[in-house]
Amino acid sequence: MTAVSRKVLARALAAVFAVALAVFIIGPLAWLAVRAFADSWTYPNLLPDGWTLHWWEVVFRDRSLGIAVQNSLFFAPLTVLVSALVCLPAAYAFARFEFPGRRFFLIGLFAANAFPKMGLFVSLAALFYAFNLMNSILGILIVHVLGTVVFMTWIPAAAFAAVPRSLEEAARDAGASKLRVFFSVTLPMALPGILVAAIMSFLASFDEAQGTYLVGAPDYMTMPTQMYSLVLNYPTQVAAVFSILLAIPSVALLLAAHKHIVGGQLAEGFQIK
Amino acid sequence: MTSNPTLSRAASHAADSATAPASDGAASDGAPRTGGAPRTGGLDIKGLTKVLGGRTIIDSLDMAVRPGELVSLLGPSGCGKTTTLRMIAGFLTPDSGSIMVGGREVVHLGPEQRPSAMVFQNYALWPHMTVAKNVAFPLRLRNRPRLSKAVIAERVDAALALVNLLHHKDSRPARISGGEQQRTALARALVQEPQLLLLDEPLSNLDAKLRVKVREDIREIQQRLGITTLIVTHDQEEAMSMSDRIAVMNQGRIEQFSTPAELYSAPATEFVATFVGSLNRVEGRIEEGRIVAGGGVLGIRPEDVAFVEDGDSGSSADAGLPATVERVVPRGHFAELTVRREDAVLRSFATGAPPAVGARGRAHIAKWLEFEDGKLVRKGSA
Incomplete structure (x- = not known):
């Protein structure tokens, strides 16, 4: 076998692999997209029997679905905000101070993610009943923030720790107070990492279903919890329409982030260039 | 006032950058400053x-x-x-x-x-x-x-x-x-x-x-x-x-x-002598141009060790003890020699064309420092 033919073979294999990967990733999405416009779609037909916008109409006419969209767009930004207020100071403390139990608390943050979520939520529900938090905005917010604590602490902590101390010292030497140093040097330099954490928290909150369902249903339905009743009560086409709607904010956010990733600042947070 | 070109350049610089920080009327009196006129506290x-x-x-x-x-x-x-x-x-x-x-x-x-x-x-x-x-x-x-x-x-x-x-x-x-x-x-x-x-x-x-x-x-x-x-x-x-x-x-x-x-x-101190510049550190003392045992520690700068190859004429051609060149390290504008005398092995700096390894001649110690308990007690010269 010559070197040239070996090179061609290697390229062909790479191409096959790329196509397989594309099918694996895009295939289900394409199916979903087609499904959302399908009238009926029976085996073994490769394409639906007919096309319709009927399922979109169903979704948009259903008032409860609109409310779910509103709820989701209410909880996700609020979760990011509250999570940032609670976690960023903790992240800074983990990054900059040595205190007893530091490692224990840092590892302990994973506890919420270490157990099966449903088990955690059931015990949480018992507590929520006691404190009258069931079916309340605060209750749902607590559940959502709980799911973002790990991102919002670990990633910014790493970002804060990566800010060289000499840069902070240089600012103090220049005459800045400790607070000024934080807002002028430490925070802007850690910002890419914090933005990454914020995006991940937003998506985590947007996607949270189990805990929201347990605490909020039926008064507060978000888009993912609404999915459950859709899958149970409607034909699959409605679920397909709804998952496309559910994906829009995430995709939009990622596209916006992508613009900045290429722009550079977020790339530093993601460590890619 | 000054013949140092760097400093007079500094003074003229100061004159044309009148807005430079801390630059005030001091440079405008016409006389070139020799630099270092203190503007600040100690x-x-x-x-x-x-x-x-x-x-x-x-x-x-x-x-x-x-x-x-x-x-x-x-x-x-x-x-x-x-x-x-x-x-x-x-x-x-x-x-x-x-x-x-x-x-x-x-x-x-x-x-x-x-x-x-x-x-x-x-x-x-x-x-x-x-x-x-x-x-x-x-x-x-x-x-x-x-x-x-x-x-x-x-x-x-x-x-x-x-x-x-x-x-x-x-x-x-x-x-x-x-x-x-x-x-x-x-x-x-x-x-x-x-x-x-x-x-x-x-x-x-x-x-x-x-x-x-x-x-x-x-x-x-x-x-x-x-x-x-x-x-x-x-x-x-x-x-x-x-x-x-x-x-x-x-x-x-x-x-x-x-x-x-x-x-x-x-x-x-001996520490300063070894840390600043290079130094031959030999235990003993010098008597009649020869290193003998006893006393404290001798510090000899390499430039104070003169090596003259046999056959070369020069003012110090017959001074010092017989020596052999063991090593030659070129350092650009000079060479570092390692010469062996009967009393010690010394490093020496040679300018000009360095001798070859194995060359014989005489090595003479012109100046030395004497330390006792790490402290300088005497500067000697031959």
């Missing part, structure tokens, strides 16, 4: 002590730097020179002692309140700000009086002009070279018009060629502004070439504090 350290983890890092250190003087703290790593600098800058609190800058006690002040400005070893530029923003930052923090934008811009330009960096005003620190980053850091320190300029290993991150240029630049600016400066370095050549005086530190103490020339010709 530094006075008394009884400075720092204990870290049960170990005494700095042991009751006293040092006085005169106004406008450039002093190097020279020593091996771990000798406490950086700790001393950080205590002066305010990043470390001493356990006891006093630090006076310009006659004012600063030991209880935080770094942001001290009248000193520091250039960090890694420059510590803020990567999210442009060069101009970096330099403007200290000015933007001023409250009393609050500086207007126009004044800040003017002073930033002046500082950047001083370090020859105006063309990189709007560049990010990551986009400029190491030497330019260093000059940015220097401009950021100078724009504060500090009483005391502190430099932590300012040349260690630069390549050898740039290092020589930057140290000349720093010296020139320091002279022009007449600013009291303290440099921490482990590089004796750097310290020798820049400083008015050098404080050689070892194990948390100052071993000797004097001019570069004196440090070299009359080192107070």
Whole structure:
């Protein structure tokens, strides 16, 4: 076998692999997209029997679905905000101070993610009943923030720790107070990492279903919890329409982030260039 | 008034950059300044002590730097020179002692309140700000009086002009070279018009060629502004070439504090003699040009060992003892010889065409230092 033919073979294999990967990733999405416009779609037909916008109409006419969209767009930004207020100071403390139990608390943050979520939520529900938090905005917010604590602490902590101390010292030497140093040097330099954490928290909150369902249903339905009743009560086409709607904010956010990733600042947070 | 071309250049520079920080009427009297006219206060350290983890890092250190003087703290790593600098800058609190800058006690002040400005070893530029923003930052923090934008811009330009960096005003620190980053850091320190300029290993991150240029630049600016400066370095050549005086530190103490020339010709201790310049260290004493056992320790500078090959004529052709060349290391404009005499093996510097390995001749010791218990007791010469 010559070197040239070996090179061609290697390229062909790479191409096959790329196509397989594309099918694996895009295939289900394409199916979903087609499904959302399908009238009926029976085996073994490769394409639906007919096309319709009927399922979109169903979704948009259903008032409860609109409310779910509103709820989701209410909880996700609020979760990011509250999570940032609670976690960023903790992240800074983990990054900059040595205190007893530091490692224990840092590892302990994973506890919420270490157990099966449903088990955690059931015990949480018992507590929520006691404190009258069931079916309340605060209750749902607590559940959502709980799911973002790990991102919002670990990633910014790493970002804060990566800010060289000499840069902070240089600012103090220049005459800045400790607070000024934080807002002028430490925070802007850690910002890419914090933005990454914020995006991940937003998506985590947007996607949270189990805990929201347990605490909020039926008064507060978000888009993912609404999915459950859709899958149970409607034909699959409605679920397909709804998952496309559910994906829009995430995709939009990622596209916006992508613009900045290429722009550079977020790339530093993601460590890619 | 001066025949030194560098200094008269400095003076003419000072005249045309009238807006430079700390540049006032002093340069306008027409006479060229010889540089170093002090504009700032001195530094006075008394009884400075720092204990870290049960170990005494700095042991009751006293040092006085005169106004406008450039002093190097020279020593091996771990000798406490950086700790001393950080205590002066305010990043470390001493356990006891006093630090006076310009006659004012600063030991209880935080770094942001001290009248000193520091250039960090890694420059510590803020990567999210442009060069101009970096330099403007200290000015933007001023409250009393609050500086207007126009004044800040003017002073930033002046500082950047001083370090020859105006063309990189709007560049990010990551986009400029190491030497330019260093000059940015220097401009950021100078724009504060500090009483005391502190430099932590300012040349260690630069390549050898740039290092020589930057140290000349720093010296020139320091002279022009007449600013009291303290440099921490482990590089004796750097310290020798820049400083008015050098404080050689070892194990948390100052071993000797004097001019570069004196440090070299009359080192107070054996440590200083070995740390500054190269030295043949031989145990024994010299009698009739010959090293004999007993006494203390001899320190012989390689340039004070003269090797004359057999057959060469010269004033010292028959002085010294028979010797053989064992090793020749070319060092550019001179060669380092290792010669074996019957009493010792000595290093010697030879200018001109070096002899070959194995060449025979005579080696003569012209000058030597005698140490007892690590202290200089006598300087001898033949």
